Amino acid sequence: MLTLALRDQPTVPLETEGLSPDRLATCGRGEVEALTVWHGNERAQVGDFFAVSGSADEELRLEGDLRRVKFLGAGMTAGRLTVVGDAGMHTGAGMRGGELAVAGAVGDFAGVGMRGGRLVVEGSAGNHLGGNQPGERAGMRGGEILVYGNAGEQVGAGLRRGLIAVAGRLGDAAALRMLAGTIVALGGVGARPGAAMRRGTIVAMSQVTLLPTFGFACSYRPPFLRLYLRHLRALGLPLTDEQIEGRYARWCGDGLELRRGEILMLESGT
Amino acid sequence: MRLSDAEVVDTFAEAFPMWGARIVITGESPAWAHEAARSLTGFATSVIGCKCEAGIERELDPAETPDGRPGVSTLLFAPDREGLAKRLVERVGQSVLTCPTTACFNGLEGPETVDVGGQLRFFGDGYQASKVLDGRRYWRVPVMEGEFLVEERFAVAEGVGGGNIIMLGRDSASALRAAEAAAAAMRSVSDVILPFPGGIARSGSKVGSRYSGLMASTNHALCPTLRAQVPDTDVPPGVGSVFEIVIDGLTVEAVSEAMARGLEAAAQSGASHVTAGNYGGNLGPYHIALKDLVPGAGEE
Numbered sequence: 001m002l003t004l005a006l007r008d009q010p011t012v013p014l015e016t017e018g019l020s021p022d023r024l025a026t027c028g029r030g031e032v033e034a035l036t037v038w039h040g041n042e043r044a045q046v047g048d049f050f051a052v053s054g055s056a057d058e059e060l061r062l063e064g065d066l067r068r069v070k071f072l073g074a075g076m077t078a079g080r081l082t083v084v085g086d087a088g089m090h091t092g093a094g095m096r097g098g099e100l101a102v103a104g105a106v107g108d109f110a111g112v113g114m115r116g117g118r119l120v121v122e123g124s125a126g127n128h129l130g131g132n133q134p135g136e137r138a139g140m141r142g143g144e145i146l147v148y149g150n151a152g153e154q155v156g157a158g159l160r161r162g163l164i165a166v167a168g169r170l171g172d173a174a175a176l177r178m179l180a181g182t183i184v185a186l187g188g189v190g191a192r193p194g195a196a197m198r199r200g201t202i203v204a205m206s207q208v209t210l211l212p213t214f215g216f217a218c219s220y221r222p223p224f225l226r227l228y229l230r231h232l233r234a235l236g237l238p239l240t241d242e243q244i245e246g247r248y249a250r251w252c253g254d255g256l257e258l259r260r261g262e263i264l265m266l267e268s269g270t
Numbered sequence: 271m272r273l274s275d276a277e278v279v280d281t282f283a284e285a286f287p288m289w290g291a292r293i294v295i296t297g298e299s300p301a302w303a304h305e306a307a308r309s310l311t312g313f314a315t316s317v318i319g320c321k322c323e324a325g326i327e328r329e330l331d332p333a334e335t336p337d338g339r340p341g342v343s344t345l346l347f348a349p350d351r352e353g354l355a356k357r358l359v360e361r362v363g364q365s366v367l368t369c370p371t372t373a374c375f376n377g378l379e380g381p382e383t384v385d386v387g388g389q390l391r392f393f394g395d396g397y398q399a400s401k402v403l404d405g406r407r408y409w410r411v412p413v414m415e416g417e418f419l420v421e422e423r424f425a426v427a428e429g430v431g432g433g434n435i436i437m438l439g440r441d442s443a444s445a446l447r448a449a450e451a452a453a454a455a456m457r458s459v460s461d462v463i464l465p466f467p468g469g470i471a472r473s474g475s476k477v478g479s480r481y482s483g484l485m486a487s488t489n490h491a492l493c494p495t496l497r498a499q500v501p502d503t504d505v506p507p508g509v510g511s512v513f514e515i516v517i518d519g520l521t522v523e524a525v526s527e528a529m530a531r532g533l534e535a536a537a538q539s540g541a542s543h544v545t546a547g548n549y550g551g552n553l554g555p556y557h558i559a560l561k562d563l564v565p566g567a568g569e570e
Contacts, residue, residue: 036441142402142558182401199399223419224401224410226337231403244338258401 002032004050006064012040013088015048017071021060021079021098032056062087067107073100076117087128092119093133094223095143105149114143114162120235123200125169134157138179142166146235153190156183159200163253165232175202178261182228186237197254197261204265205243214253219267221247242266273564276448276537277506283434283529286554288317288347289354290386290429290520291384292377294329295366297339306372307342309365314346315466316516318475318486322348322357323431323518325463336375337419341510343377345463347431347518354426354438355384363390367411367418374418376406378425387420420516430556433462433517433525436474436492437536438543442511446470449513450533451539459528474547475513483505489547509542522556530563 004023013218015038024032033047045053046076054061058079062072066087073081074093083091086104095117105123112132126149131154132139139158150168157173159181166183172190175183178197189208203225235237248264271278274349278281286457293310297303313326314459323346348354357384366374367390378481391398394411400422401408407422414433428555437452439445453469456462464470490496491504515532519525529546536544546560 163403201401211272218416220416220449222410223337224408227403227408227419228401230336230338 001059001061002029002052002054003061003063004032004046004052004083006050006062006066006069008049009065010036010039010049010068011235012068014039014044014069016046016069017074019062019071020076021056021058021081021215022071022077024060024078025058028057029053029055035055038053038183058109066263070107071136071246073098073119076100079168082181086123092117092145095119098170107187109151111143111164112143114140114145116143118144118146121145121149122148125151127152127154128157129159130159130162130164137177144235146232146237148237150187156181159183162210163228165237167237173190173262175200175243178202184228184232186239186243194253196257199256199260201261208263208265211254212252213255214251214263215255215259217250217252217262219247219249220248221245222264225264271533271563271564272353273537273544276541277527277543278533278537278560278564279543280559281549282548282557282559283432283487283546284548284551284554285430285432285434285525285556285558288323288349288429288518288555288566289351289426290345290347290378290518291354291358291424291426292520293344293346293358293366293424294330294335294341294363294377295344296330296335296337296339296373296375297341297369298371300342301342302369302371303342303418303520304329306366306369306374307344308378309369309460310361311344311346311463311465312365314361315471316337316475317347317349317431321353321529322361323463323465323516324361325518325558327460336351337373345461345518345520346463347429347463351382351384351426353522355386356382358386359385359389360422362386362420363393367393367413367420369443372418374420376421376424378427380425380427381421382427383425385422386424390420391422414518421567427520429518429520430522430525431518433519433529433558434474434514434520434547435529435536435560436514436545436547437514437530437541438492438506438509438512438545439541440508440510443554444540444542445511445513448539448541449515452515452536452541455531455535456515456517456528459531461515461521461524461525462528464515464516464517466516469515471514471516474541477549477553480509485526504544504545514547517565526557526558526563529560533560535562 089107107124130140138160153171169187311324327343335341391409418472474489
């Protein structure tokens with residue numbers, strides 16, 4: 001396992017695109033230290049900021065206060081990247097495979113444009129989790145994001161495929177302009193969820209204030225949801241039998257779009 | 271060869287390749303899962319008249335099923351991959367989609383798959399929706415009850431059809447008792463099904479007929495009522511009834527294991543003779559010799 005320990009927190013954000021286990025798997029220690037990073041607008045090397053130890057294989061470990069380190073694991077395709085502590089913005093952006101586990105919190109735009117793999121955040125996530133890259137219509141196109149804390153605004157904006165599960169609370173405008181995919185919120189859900197969503201599913205375990213452009217369909221036990229919730233429980237999210245087997249109110253919307261999206265709200269006492 | 275009180279004929283079962291799939295059906299209760307499974311596997315005794323052969327493999331504990339509900343595992347076999355794909359769509363569509371509370375999942379792993387849910391989704395008339403989880407796509411088809419969930423692709427694999435044992439007895443009651451015991455013993459083997467009613471066929475057939483339009487006809491050599499009438503009878507003196515158990519399986523090893531357990535159970539339960547059906551070794555590549563299944567049996 002290769003370990004990169006941040007010596008000092010950078011004074012301005014450090015952009016580290018390429019620090020992923022698949023890309024470093026064949027690199028020697030010297031090659032890793034010589035890799036380019038951007039410190040603000042200055043070109044620098046990994047070795048200027050990180051103490052590199054161990055040997056490269058399928059697992060990469062990053063240590064230190066990484067809140068100002070951006071693009072950790074961006075575009076990774078395989079292997080496992082462990083971040084011991086917090087991570088900065090764009091963590092796991094454009095991931096295509098492998099697993100990125102963050103022991104702390106992640107900044108804004110984590111997992112944007114993801115296409116595969118799994119991003120696990122033990123702490124909370126910032127805004128635009130699993131959303132779209134700036135300028136793109138579609139957001140995350142595959143993979144899974146699990147957040148054990150809360151998530152900020154516009155979670156899953158433009159989500160096209162994949163699963164985002166948040167054990168805590170979702171901020172406002174979750175699933176904004178969502179195209180498809182699934183968002184599961186075990187805590188509360190902020191204002192205007194599913195605004196302009198076309199398809200896809202938001203699962204809420206508490207009462208949600210809905211936009212008037214959503215219509216109530218029925219109350220039932222969605223068969224597919226058992227698969228999803230059992231899957232999430234197997235991954236460690238704290239889901240109860242009542243949530244897995246319960247009845248959900250199905251609200252369809254957004255009526256200003258296709259009205260093919262849905263918000264499933266767990267009914268209490270089911 | 272003798273095994274318990276039975277004479278085991280030194281012959282072999284001739285089996286041949288078939289394509290198989292495992293369909294896992296879940297329901298709100300074991301009863302509804304069974305209803306769908308029985309319907310799915312109904313009228314699927316022989317490819318001769320049913321285009322496929324199917325049966326219930328075993329009941330599944332909720333912990334074993336994808337959605338954590340009670341389930342039933344079924345196996346369906348057809349002569350070729352394309353035929354199997356058609357039968358799957360027909361039978362899942364008519365027997366599971368229609369059955370209250372049920373959902374339907376692929377139960378086999380393998381590189382070759384056929385489209386099932388992807389065809390049945392059209393019943394949703396445009397209101398269907400899909401979900402992808404862990405690389406598998408599921409279709410949610412809206413139905414009057416609520417929603418039918420079916421996996422898009424089902425794995426298919428080359429299996430083995432036509433494994434068999436034939437039990438002879440002094441009369442119908444004793445022969446049937448032996449066959450029932452054999453079928454019960456065989457059901458403990460995974461990866462196999464017994465496609466006939468209760469697992470047992472009373473009307474084993476031979477290939478061809480004196481009537482040109484018939485592919486198969488009664489196995490006259492093993493009909494006790496014809497013993498004095500046909501020159502090539504295989505019914506020994508004192509035998510009044512004969513039953514056959516056909517076994518289809520995902521592997522020849524599973525079929526052989528089922529035959530071995532069935533043979534032993536039949537021999538201990540009143541069969542006077544146990545034999546097997548074959549076509550002279552000219553039809554199927556798998557020859558399962560009975561002598562290999564009873565290594566402990568002493569020669570007379």
